[in-house]
Amino acid sequence: MKHIVYILIVLLGFINVEAQNGQFFKEGNALYNAGKYAEAIDKYKAVLETEYHSAELYFNLANAHYKLNNVAPSVYYFEKALLLKPGDKDIKNNLAFANNMTVDAIDTIPEVGFSKMIKSITNTFNFDTWAKIAVGFGIVYVILILLYYFSYSSGKKRITFVTSVLCLFFLCIALAFAFNKFAIDKTNNPAIVFAQESQIKTEPNLRSEEAFRLHEGTKVQIIDTVNNWKKIRLLDGKTGWIVSDDIKVLKDF
Structure with a gap:
């Protein structure tokens, strides 16, 4: 009984924090739309203090800082939003505007050839997504092996065998990209x-x-x-x- 009460208290506390965060976020958006950017930042930071993180929160916080010409915070929070949503076009677009406010002009060493292609494909998904793709191919591979084993028709056996080999191939590819992404993220600081x-x-x-x-x-x-x-x-x-x-x-x- 005590355990049930404790679980209920934790759940109620979590629901209360979520509701409070939602309220702070809405109030921050209202202040932002009213042009009160400093006050909006305070509301967004109140959400961060509860250790809640989301791309939308960082994106709005960065936009508020950008409106106040706070160079470093706007770049910082756009970059954090991009870490959570790597492919988001709005974040990338606004980050480009924020970067235009910086003073330092630093040339990028261009990547070319095969290594550029591999890195581009690897960065298409995060490590978790690549791992899920690998698991998906693994499950399909096991199912196909079982179908091959229990099939009596030579035609079905041939189809399931070829398909299982393809699944195994793509499983290895997904695993390779997952480990490559893990290595990139580990060295990326x-x-x-x-x-x-x-x-x-x-x-x-x-x-x-x-x-x-x-x-x-x-x-x-x-x-x-x-x-x-x-x-x-x-x-x-x-x-x-x-x-x-x-x-x-x-x-x-």
Whole structure:
């Protein structure tokens, strides 16, 4: 009985939090539509404080910051929304507008050939989706093997055998893309510069030489950490060390 009461209390608490989040979100949208962007941000952040995350929430929060010309927060929240919905055209479009507000012009090293094609296909889905596709082919493969085993007709056996081989092939392909996506995500640790201007050092200390400078809103890749310093890499291949407080990691949810 005590367990049932405890479960009911937890469920009621969850429902209450969900209802409150929905109310905050609606109020934030109303304030945004009224042009009260700072107040809308407060409402959206109230939802975040309950540890609720969604692409829609980050998208609206980014739009409110964009209206206030807050460069780093707008880029940051659009990027977080894109992590949750990688293929969303509206997020990509608005992120492009936000990136236009940044100061740093960084050339991207273009990927070409077979590696570009493989990476493009791999990034079509996240790891979970690729895993589900692999499981789906696995289930179909088992069913076809059973049908092959219990079929008496040579024609049906031939069809189920060929189809099962194809399923096994696509299962291996899906698994390969799933593991490739996992490897990409593991090494992918993006962050956004929040300092208005940050000196990037050649070594993780203040006494070292300045390599270059970055400004708010610039996206970087974190490749190493030493105390309160992060080693970063830019899209053009440049590397250096930045103070940890000058950036915010995108994968922190």
